[in-house]
Amino acid sequence: MNILVIEDEKHNADRLIRLLEDTVEDARVHGPLASVAETRGFFRKAPAIDLILADIRLTDGLSFDGLQDIPDNVPVIFTTAYDEYALKAFNYNGIAYLLKPIEKDELVEAIEKSRLMFTPTSATKEIAEIYRLLQNKSEAYRQRFLIADRDGYITVPVSEVSYISAESGIARLFMKDRQQYTVEMSLDDIDAQLDPAQFFRATRQQIVNISSVRRVSNWFNRRIKIIVAEYPDIEVVVGREKVVRLKQWLDR
Known part of the structure; x- marks a missing residue:
């Protein structure tokens, strides 16, 4: 399983990579990438990635900007210390939104969800349902x-x-x-x-x-x-x- 880590804080990136290597038997970890610019450059090379774990606030902006052009079949687990971007995340292939510090059990559950959801038969239905549920949350947008x-x-x-x-x-x-x-x-x-x-x-x-x-x-x-x-x-x-x-x- 090719997993890309996008994280600009070294200690968080190191901990996340250790968790992945301990919990995902077939993990092949790429990164960490620390910026929007690095993320864009990475995907210009069209690598085969199965899953992305992305922090949201990077050194040069929000990771959403770097993820705009990723393939529609690549799921993203967002890992962040901020909860205000939760609904936005699901416009960028987001399947889970984990708040730091990330717990091992939560990470395992999110990765298993990625394996199940991004199959041709279930992806669209599951993502639509998550989006519908999040819409029911009280989310304050700029007026x-x-x-x-x-x-x-x-x-x-x-x-x-x-x-x-x-x-x-x-x-x-x-x-x-x-x-x-x-x-x-x-x-x-x-x-x-x-x-x-x-x-x-x-x-x-x-x-x-x-x-x-x-x-x-x-x-x-x-x-x-x-x-x-x-x-x-x-x-x-x-x-x-x-x-x-x-x-x-x-x-x-």
Whole structure:
């Protein structure tokens, strides 16, 4: 079983690898990878991985950004000290969410679940059920942004955001009324705080509100272009690795 470990704290990575080697007889451990950049580079080589154990907060951002292009049949067990990303995790092949310090029994149970769930007959049904159960939890998503104004501050509702773009580390909100606002947050942090049923991380630099998706068009190399209602001239092209996820998001 090829298992990839994504963890930026050495002592946590060492302990996790020891647990894997002690509990999974056929484990072949890869990593640990300590950053989003390392994760992207690893998957560009198209390695055969059966399971991923990933911390969420890495040295250069959230691991979600590095996991966007993983194959849909590779399960992910998230290992973290933070519980606010639980629902978000299940948009990235997440099958379990283990809070640190990780207990051996919990890890074994999660790995066994990965073996059972990611078979052709059961994967879709089981993941859908987990997602449904998590939806029933009281999960607070961001409702508005506080924006610095000339005379103080204003608030803008999240529902009025058409899409969000980041360039050179600066995030900008593009509103449905054509107003634009800069926010002092990374796109990773914004993405983690938005309702995944309402917003989709289309590219590494763009997040789109489903209410602003006018239509989608086939694009080159099996990619898809999103036409944003209020900004039809912008380029939002979804890579072929995320096309299935985009269609599932639109078809809910």
